Amino acid sequence: MTLLRSVCVFCGSNPGSDPVYLAAAKDVGTRLAMDGLVLVYGGARVGLMGAVADAALAAGGRVSGVIPKALVDKELAHDGLSELHTVSSMHERKALMADLADAFIALPGGAGTLEELFEVWTWGQLGFHDKPVGLLNVKGFYDGLLGFLDHQSQEGFVKPALRDMLVVEERAGPLLDRFRHYAAPRVGKWVERGDL
Numbered sequence: 001m002t003l004l005r006s007v008c009v010f011c012g013s014n015p016g017s018d019p020v021y022l023a024a025a026k027d028v029g030t031r032l033a034m035d036g037l038v039l040v041y042g043g044a045r046v047g048l049m050g051a052v053a054d055a056a057l058a059a060g061g062r063v064s065g066v067i068p069k070a071l072v073d074k075e076l077a078h079d080g081l082s083e084l085h086t087v088s089s090m091h092e093r094k095a096l097m098a099d100l101a102d103a104f105i106a107l108p109g110g111a112g113t114l115e116e117l118f119e120v121w122t123w124g125q126l127g128f129h130d131k132p133v134g135l136l137n138v139k140g141f142y143d144g145l146l147g148f149l150d151h152q153s154q155e156g157f158v159k160p161a162l163r164d165m166l167v168v169e170e171r172a173g174p175l176l177d178r179f180r181h182y183a184a185p186r187v188g189k190w191v192e193r194g195d196l
Helices: 019-034 047-058 069-073 090-100 111-125 143-154 172-180
Strands: 006-010 038-041 063-068 083-087 104-106 133-136 166-169
Touching: 006 019, 006 090, 006 111, 019 038, 019 047, 019 172, 038 047, 038 090, 047 063, 063 069, 063 090, 069 083, 083 090, 090 111, 104 111, 111 133, 133 172, 166 172
Parallel strands: 006 038, 006 104, 038 063, 063 083, 104 133, 133 166
Antiparallel strands: none
16 A cells, blocks of 8 residues: 555646646645545646646645756746745756655656656566656556557566556546555566566
Protein backbone atom coordinates (compact mmCIF):
# COMPACT_ATOMS: atom_id res chain seq x y z
CA MET A 1 0.00 0.00 0.00
CA THR A 2 1.26 3.47 -0.88
CA LEU A 3 0.49 6.41 1.37
CA LEU A 4 -0.52 9.21 -0.99
CA ARG A 5 -0.31 12.79 0.22
CA SER A 6 1.01 14.46 -2.91
CA VAL A 7 1.17 13.65 -6.61
CA CYS A 8 3.55 15.15 -9.14
CA VAL A 9 2.04 15.74 -12.57
CA PHE A 10 4.21 16.05 -15.68
CA CYS A 11 2.43 17.51 -18.70
CA GLY A 12 2.66 19.81 -21.68
CA SER A 13 3.28 23.53 -21.55
CA ASN A 14 1.03 23.58 -24.63
CA PRO A 15 -2.67 22.63 -24.59
CA GLY A 16 -2.47 20.17 -27.51
CA SER A 17 -4.65 20.13 -30.60
CA ASP A 18 -7.66 18.30 -29.14
CA PRO A 19 -9.77 19.77 -26.29
CA VAL A 20 -9.84 16.29 -24.70
CA TYR A 21 -6.29 16.87 -23.41
CA LEU A 22 -7.23 20.07 -21.65
CA ALA A 23 -10.31 18.40 -20.19
CA ALA A 24 -8.17 15.53 -18.87
CA ALA A 25 -5.73 17.95 -17.22
CA LYS A 26 -8.61 19.76 -15.53
CA ASP A 27 -10.05 16.45 -14.37
CA VAL A 28 -6.74 15.41 -12.82
CA GLY A 29 -6.40 18.70 -10.97
CA THR A 30 -9.97 18.52 -9.68
CA ARG A 31 -9.61 14.86 -8.68
CA LEU A 32 -6.39 15.50 -6.73
CA ALA A 33 -8.02 18.37 -4.84
CA MET A 34 -11.18 16.38 -4.09
CA ASP A 35 -9.04 13.51 -2.77
CA GLY A 36 -7.11 15.89 -0.51
CA LEU A 37 -3.86 15.38 -2.40
CA VAL A 38 -1.31 18.12 -2.99
CA LEU A 39 -0.54 18.74 -6.66
CA VAL A 40 3.18 19.10 -7.36
CA TYR A 41 4.00 20.32 -10.85
CA GLY A 42 6.31 22.50 -12.92
CA GLY A 43 4.95 25.85 -11.77
CA ALA A 44 3.91 27.31 -15.13
CA ARG A 45 0.63 29.06 -15.96
CA VAL A 46 0.49 27.89 -19.60
CA GLY A 47 -0.82 24.83 -21.45
CA LEU A 48 -1.90 21.68 -19.65
CA MET A 49 0.35 22.75 -16.77
CA GLY A 50 -1.72 25.84 -16.11
CA ALA A 51 -4.97 23.92 -16.58
CA VAL A 52 -4.16 21.22 -14.02
CA ALA A 53 -3.06 23.83 -11.47
CA ASP A 54 -6.07 26.09 -12.02
CA ALA A 55 -8.48 23.17 -11.69
CA ALA A 56 -6.89 21.99 -8.43
CA LEU A 57 -6.99 25.50 -6.99
CA ALA A 58 -10.60 26.04 -8.09
CA ALA A 59 -11.56 22.83 -6.26
CA GLY A 60 -9.90 24.04 -3.06
CA GLY A 61 -6.71 22.02 -3.44
CA ARG A 62 -3.14 22.82 -2.50
CA VAL A 63 -0.70 23.32 -5.38
CA SER A 64 3.08 23.37 -5.11
CA GLY A 65 4.95 24.58 -8.19
CA VAL A 66 8.65 24.21 -8.96
CA ILE A 67 10.08 26.38 -11.72
CA PRO A 68 13.56 27.44 -12.88
CA LYS A 69 14.36 31.14 -12.57
CA ALA A 70 14.92 31.36 -16.33
CA LEU A 71 11.24 30.53 -16.89
CA VAL A 72 10.13 32.96 -14.18
CA ASP A 73 12.07 35.63 -16.05
CA LYS A 74 10.09 34.78 -19.20
CA GLU A 75 6.87 35.47 -17.21
CA LEU A 76 5.66 31.88 -17.40
CA ALA A 77 5.32 31.31 -13.64
CA HIS A 78 1.84 30.85 -12.16
CA ASP A 79 1.28 33.61 -9.60
CA GLY A 80 -1.69 32.08 -7.77
CA LEU A 81 -0.24 28.87 -6.32
CA SER A 82 -0.21 27.74 -2.71
CA GLU A 83 3.58 27.82 -2.97
CA LEU A 84 6.08 28.38 -5.75
CA HIS A 85 9.67 27.17 -5.45
CA THR A 86 12.11 28.97 -7.74
CA VAL A 87 15.23 26.92 -8.53
CA SER A 88 18.32 27.55 -10.61
CA SER A 89 18.11 24.69 -13.12
CA MET A 90 15.95 22.02 -14.68
CA HIS A 91 17.96 19.41 -12.76
CA GLU A 92 17.05 21.07 -9.46
CA ARG A 93 13.43 21.34 -10.58
CA LYS A 94 13.12 17.60 -11.22
CA ALA A 95 14.93 16.67 -8.00
CA LEU A 96 12.71 18.90 -5.86
CA MET A 97 9.50 17.74 -7.54
CA ALA A 98 10.57 14.14 -6.90
CA ASP A 99 11.29 14.90 -3.24
CA LEU A 100 7.90 16.62 -2.76
CA ALA A 101 5.81 13.88 -4.39
CA ASP A 102 4.60 10.44 -3.32
CA ALA A 103 3.65 9.44 -6.89
CA PHE A 104 4.02 10.65 -10.48
CA ILE A 105 1.57 11.00 -13.37
CA ALA A 106 2.50 11.88 -16.94
CA LEU A 107 -0.30 13.44 -18.96
CA PRO A 108 0.16 14.16 -22.66
CA GLY A 109 3.07 16.46 -23.39
CA GLY A 110 6.24 16.95 -25.38
CA ALA A 111 9.91 16.10 -24.97
CA GLY A 112 10.11 17.62 -21.49
CA THR A 113 7.24 15.49 -20.24
CA LEU A 114 8.88 12.34 -21.60
CA GLU A 115 12.23 13.29 -20.10
CA GLU A 116 10.68 13.81 -16.66
CA LEU A 117 8.70 10.57 -16.90
CA PHE A 118 11.67 8.45 -17.94
CA GLU A 119 13.91 9.88 -15.25
CA VAL A 120 11.58 9.07 -12.34
CA TRP A 121 10.71 5.67 -13.84
CA THR A 122 14.43 4.87 -14.18
CA TRP A 123 15.01 5.93 -10.57
CA GLY A 124 12.28 3.50 -9.56
CA GLN A 125 13.83 0.69 -11.62
CA LEU A 126 17.15 1.30 -9.88
CA GLY A 127 15.48 1.21 -6.47
CA PHE A 128 16.19 4.88 -5.67
CA HIS A 129 12.51 5.22 -4.74
CA ASP A 130 9.47 2.95 -4.48
CA LYS A 131 6.87 5.50 -5.59
CA PRO A 132 4.32 4.67 -8.30
CA VAL A 133 4.81 6.14 -11.77
CA GLY A 134 1.91 6.26 -14.20
CA LEU A 135 0.76 7.36 -17.62
CA LEU A 136 -2.64 8.89 -18.21
CA ASN A 137 -3.19 7.54 -21.70
CA VAL A 138 -5.73 10.12 -22.86
CA LYS A 139 -7.26 9.26 -26.26
CA GLY A 140 -4.54 6.66 -26.80
CA PHE A 141 -1.87 9.39 -26.74
CA TYR A 142 0.78 7.01 -25.42
CA ASP A 143 -0.19 3.90 -27.43
CA GLY A 144 2.85 4.17 -29.70
CA LEU A 145 5.21 4.65 -26.77
CA LEU A 146 3.70 1.71 -24.89
CA GLY A 147 4.17 -0.49 -27.95
CA PHE A 148 7.83 0.49 -28.08
CA LEU A 149 8.28 -0.20 -24.36
CA ASP A 150 6.81 -3.67 -24.92
CA HIS A 151 9.29 -4.12 -27.77
CA GLN A 152 12.19 -3.15 -25.47
CA SER A 153 11.07 -5.78 -22.99
CA GLN A 154 10.59 -8.44 -25.67
CA GLU A 155 14.09 -7.74 -26.97
CA GLY A 156 15.64 -8.24 -23.53
CA PHE A 157 16.47 -4.65 -22.56
CA VAL A 158 13.88 -4.23 -19.80
CA LYS A 159 12.71 -6.97 -17.44
CA PRO A 160 8.94 -7.55 -17.73
CA ALA A 161 8.43 -6.72 -14.04
CA LEU A 162 10.13 -3.35 -14.54
CA ARG A 163 8.13 -2.67 -17.71
CA ASP A 164 4.96 -3.49 -15.79
CA MET A 165 5.79 -1.09 -12.96
CA LEU A 166 4.65 1.76 -15.25
CA VAL A 167 0.95 2.07 -14.35
CA VAL A 168 -1.30 2.95 -17.30
CA GLU A 169 -4.92 4.09 -17.23
CA GLU A 170 -7.17 6.29 -19.37
CA ARG A 171 -8.80 8.12 -16.44
CA ALA A 172 -7.49 9.73 -13.27
CA GLY A 173 -9.71 7.88 -10.79
CA PRO A 174 -8.60 4.35 -11.68
CA LEU A 175 -4.96 5.49 -11.92
CA LEU A 176 -5.02 6.93 -8.39
CA ASP A 177 -6.77 3.79 -7.10
CA ARG A 178 -3.97 1.66 -8.53
CA PHE A 179 -1.37 3.99 -7.01
CA ARG A 180 -2.86 3.39 -3.56
CA HIS A 181 -2.36 -0.36 -3.96
CA TYR A 182 1.03 -0.13 -5.67
CA ALA A 183 3.99 -2.18 -4.46
CA ALA A 184 7.35 -1.70 -6.16
CA PRO A 185 8.76 -4.88 -7.72
CA ARG A 186 11.66 -6.48 -5.90
CA VAL A 187 13.80 -7.44 -8.86
CA GLY A 188 17.19 -6.25 -10.07
CA LYS A 189 17.33 -3.96 -13.07
CA TRP A 190 20.00 -5.82 -14.98
CA VAL A 191 18.97 -8.52 -17.41
CA GLU A 192 21.21 -11.59 -17.19
CA ARG A 193 21.19 -14.42 -19.68
CA GLY A 194 19.35 -16.64 -17.21
CA ASP A 195 16.58 -14.03 -16.87
CA LEU A 196 15.61 -14.13 -20.53
